[in-house]
Amino acid sequence: MNQIAEEKGIPQEQIIETLEMAIAAAYKKDYGKKGQNIKVHFDPKTGQIEVYQVFLVVDKDMLRPEEETTEEEIIEENEEPTEDKKIRFNPYKHIMVEDAQKIKKGVKPEEEVQVKLETHTDYGRIAAQTAKQVIVQRLREAERDVIFNEYCGKEGEVVSAIVQRIEGKNIFMDIGKASGVLFPEEQIPGERFFFGQRLRVYILKVEKTPKGANIILSRAYPKLVSRLFAIEVPEISTGVVQIKSIAREPGSRTKIAVYTEEEGVDPVGSCVGQKGSRVQTVINELGGEKIDIIQWNENMNKYIANALSPAKVLDAEIDESRRNAVAIVPEDQLSLAIGQKGQNVRLAAKLTGWKIDVKSDKMIEEERKNEKKAKKEEKKEKEEKEVTGEKEEKKEKKAKKTKTKKNEVPPASGIPSEGGKKLNEKEESQES
Numbered sequence: 001m002n003q004i005a006e007e008k009g010i011p012q013e014q015i016i017e018t019l020e021m022a023i024a025a026a027y028k029k030d031y032g033k034k035g036q037n038i039k040v041h042f043d044p045k046t047g048q049i050e051v052y053q054v055f056l057v058v059d060k061d062m063l064r065p066e067e068e069t070t071e072e073e074i075i076e077e078n079e080e081p082t083e084d085k086k087i088r089f090n091p092y093k094h095i096m097v098e099d100a101q102k103i104k105k106g107v108k109p110e111e112e113v114q115v116k117l118e119t120h121t122d123y124g125r126i127a128a129q130t131a132k133q134v135i136v137q138r139l140r141e142a143e144r145d146v147i148f149n150e151y152c153g154k155e156g157e158v159v160s161a162i163v164q165r166i167e168g169k170n171i172f173m174d175i176g177k178a179s180g181v182l183f184p185e186e187q188i189p190g191e192r193f194f195f196g197q198r199l200r201v202y203i204l205k206v207e208k209t210p211k212g213a214n215i216i217l218s219r220a221y222p223k224l225v226s227r228l229f230a231i232e233v234p235e236i237s238t239g240v241v242q243i244k245s246i247a248r249e250p251g252s253r254t255k256i257a258v259y260t261e262e263e264g265v266d267p268v269g270s271c272v273g274q275k276g277s278r279v280q281t282v283i284n285e286l287g288g289e290k291i292d293i294i295q296w297n298e299n300m301n302k303y304i305a306n307a308l309s310p311a312k313v314l315d316a317e318i319d320e321s322r323r324n325a326v327a328i329v330p331e332d333q334l335s336l337a338i339g340q341k342g343q344n345v346r347l348a349a350k351l352t353g354w355k356i357d358v359k360s361d362k363m364i365e366e367e368r369k370n371e372k373k374a375k376k377e378e379k380k381e382k383e384e385k386e387v388t389g390e391k392e393e394k395k396e397k398k399a400k401k402t403k404t405k406k407n408e409v410p411p412a413s414g415i416p417s418e419g420g421k422k423l424n425e426k427e428e429s430q431e432s
Contacts, residue, residue: 058095162196255291313328
């Protein structure tokens with residue numbers, strides 16, 4: 001038992017419990033009766049066993065009269081009694097309160113009473129086979145639980161694995177006591193595997209299934225890079241240097257932002273190592289994947305400028321409300337800042353969490369010139385509109401005056417006007 005406990009990693013108490021269940025199954029097979037509940041106690045020091053029959057204590061209120069029993073209730077006789085259901089009395093499983101108190105004083109209904117049975121050492125072939133099956137099955141289940149509990153706590157860690165077998169695009173790897181699977185979507189693009197190859201993998205997820213623990217591994221997960229740096233860089237493992245953010249395109253390029261609060265510690269230099277030894281180890285583990293290490297900064301202008309390295313950024317215009325930024329670079333650095341197929345600026349955007357547009361200084365100058373031209377043209381258009389508006393107003397005023405003159409009617413020849421009447425009145429007064 002000690003040997004099995006060491007090899008399988010199963011507690012000895014669980015092995016003893018499994019052995020007791022196996023002996024109880026064998027005893028019931030050869031010497032038991034239908035409905036009996038057999039329990040065995042094994043003493044590991046002496047090797048002696050004791051067999052007991054377990055009875056459930058019941059009273060009259062818990063039983064259903066025999067007249068009311070049906071076939072369905074007879075099938076359900078092994079079920080425990082509840083408040084709503086009543087059970088059918090089975091003499092091999094149940095015992096009345098009066099009889100149970102003779103065996104154990106103070107016992108109450110729904111409690112259990114154990115009665116010692118005669119111990120047998122001779123078992124038939126079928127009973128021995130039954131015991132063997134119980135032991136094998138229980139040990140397998142216990143081993144699965146041990147493996148699941150062990151690797152469930154290792155989620156998010158990096159372990160060393162050996163390629164065990166290859167089935168299509170799925171790679172099965174030995175990680176110690178268990179084996180994990182590396183699916184195609186969790187593999188580095190273009191990476192090749194061969195039998196017996198040793199690699200470091202990231203434990204992505206541990207699932208419990210009827211067949212045991214299903215361990216999903218990954219070589220493409222971004223945190224694999226941070227875990228590898230934690231292994232190679234003591235400053236990261238001790239917490240002096242922190243990895244603030246990471247952006248990765250597996251098999252091609254990775255950017256990580258590092259930061260430290262300690263004075264006199266260079267976070268980027270700590271990760272690079274002497275002559276690039278530390279970062280080169282991580283690059284070799286990832287199959288030659290390029291890694292850019294930048295310094296994290298609270299100032300977004302500086303952080304975005306660092307994120308676009310190796311390109312040199314002259315200035316960055318940011319819009320905090322929309323989380324947009326425009327990085328201005330020299331004309332000869334534009335293609336380097338954008339990267340192949342936009343990879344560099346795409347990784348910088350993932351790293352910072354901002355939308356980044358890259359423009360050269362000449363493009364900015366042209367845009368500013370165009371803006372000035374556009375403003376001048378707008379001013380001219382406004383002035384022209386104002387002049388044309390004034391002309392139209394004058395024309396409208398003139399048109400209104402001509403209309404009013406045309407509408408005035410001249411006085412008729414036979415009818416004197418008001419002015420004519422006044423002249424006649426003056427002439428008459430002079431004559432008088």
